[in-house]
Amino acid sequence: MSDAIDERRSRGPVQRKGLGPRPVGWLDPRGRTLGHLAFVANRITGLGLVFYLYLHLAVLSLLLPGGEAWNDFLELATTTVFLLLDVLLLFGLLYHGLNGLRVTLVGTGYVPNRQKALWWAGAVIGTLVLALAAIRILGES
Amino acid sequence: MALVVLITVHMVAHHFVVQGTGGLRSYRQVLEYVANPAIFTIELLFLVAVTVHAMLGLRGVLFDLATGERAREWISRALVVLGVVTVAYGVALIVALASRA
Numbered sequence: 368m369s370d371a372i373d374e375r376r377s378r379g380p381v382q383r384k385g386l387g388p389r390p391v392g393w394l395d396p397r398g399r400t401l402g403h404l405a406f407v408a409n410r411i412t413g414l415g416l417v418f419y420l421y422l423h424l425a426v427l428s429l430l431l432p433g434g435e436a437w438n439d440f441l442e443l444a445t446t447t448v449f450l451l452l453d454v455l456l457l458f459g460l461l462y463h464g465l466n467g468l469r470v471t472l473v474g475t476g477y478v479p480n481r482q483k484a485l486w487w488a489g490a491v492i493g494t495l496v497l498a499l500a501a502i503r504i505l506g507e508s
Numbered sequence: 509m510a511l512v513v514l515i516t517v518h519m520v521a522h523h524f525v526v527q528g529t530g531g532l533r534s535y536r537q538v539l540e541y542v543a544n545p546a547i548f549t550i551e552l553l554f555l556v557a558v559t560v561h562a563m564l565g566l567r568g569v570l571f572d573l574a575t576g577e578r579a580r581e582w583i584s585r586a587l588v589v590l591g592v593v594t595v596a597y598g599v600a601l602i603v604a605l606a607s608r609a
Contacts, residue, residue, distance in 0.1 A: 393572065413565045420562055424598060430605055434535035441534070460519070464512045471509065 405486055409466045412459040419456060447505070454501045461497055465489035511561055514554040521547070542602060543609030555598040563591040 393407060429436045443449060469485040472478045478485060521541070522533070533541060541547055570583045 391572070410565075410569060413562075414569065417562045417566060420558065420594075424594070424601065427601055427605075430535065430538060431601070437535045437538070457519070460515060464515060468509070468512060 401483055401486060405466055405469075409463060409470075412463040412466075415459050416463060419459070450504050453504055454497070457500050457504075458493075458497055461493040465493050511554075511557050514550065514557055517550060518554055539605055539609040543606045548602065548606055551602055552599065555602070556595055559591050559594045559598070562594075563587045 393403075393410065396404060396407065399407070426440065429440050466486070466489060469482065469489055472485060473482045542551065567583060567587050570587075571580055574580055574583060
């Protein structure tokens with residue numbers, strides 16, 4: 368028995384056994400629990416926020432040539448369509464941030480076994496903040 | 509946790525304090541805002557924290573696509589380079605804008 372264990376150990380960790388899950392298997396929502404769906408949404412919002420990080424840096428670069436380019440951009444950025452995209456961005460930030468807090472609280476052991484309740488609490492808080500922010504952002508357009 | 513605090517400060521300061529459509533600042537307001545030493549420091553910290561977080565998140569997603577040890581090493585190296593370039597560009601941008609106020 369110990370020979371078999373030693374032999375297995377000598378081969379190192381299993382990188383991949385058989386076909387295994389597909390690399391993008393985490394995207395498949397079928398038959399998933401709330402925890403997995405929360406994880407998928409967290410990844411999707413995270414990828415969206417990484418894209419936005421670079422878009423944000425590109426937009427802020429418009430400040431470098433001087434005020435004219437920035438003021439032209441402001442005219443575009445204050446249209447209703449762009450302000451709606453701002454609300455979408457805020458949704459991504461709220462979801463990713465609140466879910467991150469949930470994972471931290473569960474993972475560090477402060478609130479273990481309450482991951483579903485925390486998700487719903489985050490959903491309520493996030494919806495309220497998003498609604499108030501959307502009124503603030505769109506109310507002046 | 510620090511990132512949640514920093515993003516809250518960033519969003520409130522940029523979109524919920526300024527009067528005007530969408531809470532967006534004019535050119536002159538942006539320069540004066542970034543030149544404030546406290547804001548300058550907060551924005552730099554935010555840039556570093558958000559970039560590190562983004563690169564680690566990307567690493568997690570890409571590691572699901574590449575299971576080989578060699579590929580993972582390359583991904584890690586590429587993301588370190590991308591992160592350093594991102595922070596360097598962001599710092600240069602903030603410093604350039606602050607110096608114009």
